[in-house]
Amino acid sequence: MKPNVLVALLVGLLLGFATGYSVKGGKGATEGSRPVAAAPNAPRDGKPSDSTLFRVPIDGSPTKGSADALVTLVEFSDYQCPFCARADATVVQLQKDYGDKLRVVMKQNPLSFHPRAKPAALGALAAGEQGKYWEFHAKLFANSRDLEDKDLEKHAQELGLDMNKWKTDMSSQKLSAVIDRDQAMAGKLGANGTPAFFINGRFLSGAQPLDKFKTVIDAELANAEALVRSGTKPSEVYAAVMAKGVDSVPRAAPQAAEAPAQAYRKVDVPNDSPSFGPKDAKVTIVEWSDFECPFCGRVGPTLKQIKETYPKDVRVMFRHQPLPFHPNAKPAAVASMAAHEQGKFWEYHDKLFANQKALDRASLEKYAQELGLNMGQFKAAMDSGKLGDKVEADSAAGNAVGANGTPTFFINGREIVGAQPFDNFKRIIEEEKARADKLLAAGTKPADLYARLIEEGVKSNGAAPAPAAQAAAAEPAVQNIEVGNAPAKGPKNAPVTIVTYSDFECPFCSRVVPTLAQLEKDYKGKIRVAFKNQPLPFHANAKPAALAALAANEQGKFWEYHDKLFANQRALDRASLEKYAQELGLNMGQFKAAMDSNKFEAQLNADMAEATRVGVNGTPSFFINGRSLVGAQPVDAFKRVIDEELKKKGTVAADQK
Incomplete structure (x- = not known):
């Protein structure tokens, strides 16, 4: 899924998205910053649509607003997610604008790559045990960079909580089970990224503009008012709406999962980049990735299947795009290139993705030792700065071709974004193999094949009306923005x-x-x-x-x-x-x-x-x-x-x- 963003992204979307943050405009399913919109990724077996009505239970969750509210907004959120913090301001504004007509319910979905998100969620829920959930919630989003234990304790003290009870509740299995329940529900509903919203059961993904929320709320408000006129009590409206909802994301038809055909880009293949597969392969896949990005880690099995299925026809090249909000991503990228100098890139690559929560310098050296690398050479390469320049060059090259979120792939120059299933790659690989066979049959030398494939592909972009029409349709509405007192x-x-x-x-x-x-x-x-x-x-x-x-x-x-x-x-x-x-x-x-x-x-x-x-x-x-x-x-x-x-x-x- 490709938000206009978080592009996530993103990249998130980031923008995701099998994706997270988006840093990529006009795309989705990526982690990073073209960010950065964050939006939930499409589920593996289907995608929530605007028309699907989901049954989202709210019992046992923090709630703000009247029980007679005709519209209920359920938010799945993460206190360390910057896009959630932005969306919170929108939700606060909506509560002001709709008053008693809108009820807000919070669900916890602390993402795995945000180490302080779960402690923050536990802190808020523990404050809720003393009737101060929303006050603690507000403090967390107002101080989203300060989520250490001492910061959480400070918030609790400022709210006058019983500190012994708060600490006991924070460590209780009861509140941890609440988070587990919320996260299981999020996965079932296809809300695997943050923030994600269900407005009277209608799914809305990401930190959308205020007007986007209002469009959905106004439509649901009209539906609810019709129910009231027909005899439903206001306090029973949500239950009546939920009775018609589905419990989980519907399975998509196989063809719905296919990635759309993409325009071709001129993507270079540096000789010093790690790769596997024949140099003169019919199909070259260039991947831009980040070792701290969880979505990049998920694509490993797909790449393995590509390698096994197309050992003679596909070459895969790895390039670096460490995202700025992943502090260990660049050191890990540099370490992988130090391993590459000793012929062990892919082995080291696998260790990094298997240990994404342990990418500090000591761990990076530990993995090198486990692979039997020359440690003097490895450390010298890490400290020299030359490999950092290579990583920066990869990142700049990715940015130039639009790979600003992770993971992003170019298959003979055709873009595919996110940790997509093997079948999505296979379809494009087969199409590109057919193109390659035609060029080879016409006399193109294998050594010149990739360059010719890119050249022919780029030329064909202007003759393809469908993608152009799709791009035009996807462009967001024109915004009215005044310069005002801006420089x-x-x-x-x-x-x-x-x-x-x-x-x-x-x-x-x-x-x-x-x-x-x-x-x-x-x-x-x-x-x-x-x-x-x-x-x-x-x-x-x-x-x-x-x-x-x-x-x-x-x-x-x-x-x-x-x-x-x-x-x-x-x-x-x-x-x-x-x-x-x-x-x-x-x-x-x-x-x-x-x-x-x-x-x-x-x-x-x-x-x-x-x-x-x-x-x-x-x-x-x-x-x-x-x-x-x-x-x-x-x-x-x-x-x-x-x-x-x-x-x-x-x-x-x-x-x-």
């Missing part, structure tokens, strides 16, 4: 305005800076670029950096400061922020006062609230005259939309000047 450059009356939602600590955001500079050069006088802040909760320095940039903006130096922040993303502590201000000759007294007074907190919060309203679930996200484009896309992706907008306004596009 902006370019003529106010420019025919095209690009509004950017960005995070100064997000590596994908920094990659798009040169792209925007190129666009300003190519469309001089025709585009205006505005910058809005969307600091992600798992980037500790993103918010202070955003506030510092606004303080620089007050002195007319936003863009200069913006460039310094993106050029120094690993040094965004307070001392560094002040250093950059000094280098730009800012009035330091004024700058520090602005930082310390939280003068621009309201503007920052307004940016973030607007981002939620228009469905921004990851960074960077762009709106080109209100049209969404998600992720660090190649310059041509921007130009396509810009040129279309210029054409609408009767303005000559860049390539027609």
Whole structure:
């Protein structure tokens, strides 16, 4: 499933999705940040549809709202999930807007790769034993980066809880069983990612815009009011609706699971990347993956089946895309390349995926020892920095072809996203084998085959009306976004305005800076670029950096400061922020006062609230005259939309000047 995002993603969706976070715009089923929308992944044997009515029991779950509410919103959530935190703000707004007509029920679904999510959930449920679930819930989402035991205890103390009882309840089997029950229910309903919502049994995936929720709520409210008019008591509406629901995700017909055909991309195959299968294979699969991504781990059996089924026809190449919210992903990637230098990449690859919760340096060295690697050589390779450059190069290459979420595959240049079943791969592999056979029969040399397959495929993209039509249909609605007081450059009356939602600590955001500079050069006088802040909760320095940039903006130096922040993303502590201000000759007294007074907190919060309203679930996200484009896309992706907008306004596009 491919959210416009979290792209998850994502990548999540991330965006997922057999996927999680999405970092990929226009896609789903990925983990990461083109993020980042997070959305539940499609279940293995089916996919919840907007029309399916699910029976979602609410007994024994924290509830807020009247028992007479005509609409019940059940949320499956994770307190360490940044997309859940954003969705919580939307739910709070919905409660204000609908009052007694809306009841909210919380279910716990702490994801396996969020180590503090389950303790946080237990803390909230334990607070609920003393009548303070929702107060604790609010504190968790307001402090989503601070979920250690000491932080949970602090929240409990601030709420005046009986600490001995709270700690006893936290460790009780009773509350752990509640979480197990909720997670089993989520899996049964196909809500395997977070956040996931059921509105009077109607499934809604991910941190969607407010209007998306309202569309479903209003429809269900009308249905409920009709029930009341026919004699159903308000307090019995939910039970009456649930009586018509299904208990689990319906099984999809076999053809529904097939991945759609994708346009071809020019995907390089570096000689130094790990691979298995013949070099001159008829089909080359390039995978971008992250060793800390649980969805990447799930695709292992599929790859094994491909290897066994097509030993002479398929080559699989592994490339790295460590996602920024996985702290151990890059060190693990570097370690795998150190093992690759000693001819043991795939053995090491398997150990990493078998031990995803233990990827610290000591564990990485332990796996190397178990494989009999030369430890001096391994450690030297880890510490040299050269392999880190290789990982970064892979990541940049993935970003360039649109593989900003994990796992993402290109089969002879055709994209397939997420931990999909073998049959989805098989269908495309067979089609590509047939293409290869034709080229070989026509005289193409095996050594030239991959290049020819890519060349022919890319040429065919323009002649394929179906994918183009699908892409047009999938484009989200145009949003009405005002520049307001956001920093902006370019003529106010420019025919095209690009509004950017960005995070100064997000590596994908920094990659798009040169792209925007190129666009300003190519469309001089025709585009205006505005910058809005969307600091992600798992980037500790993103918010202070955003506030510092606004303080620089007050002195007319936003863009200069913006460039310094993106050029120094690993040094965004307070001392560094002040250093950059000094280098730009800012009035330091004024700058520090602005930082310390939280003068621009309201503007920052307004940016973030607007981002939620228009469905921004990851960074960077762009709106080109209100049209969404998600992720660090190649310059041509921007130009396509810009040129279309210029054409609408009767303005000559860049390539027609």
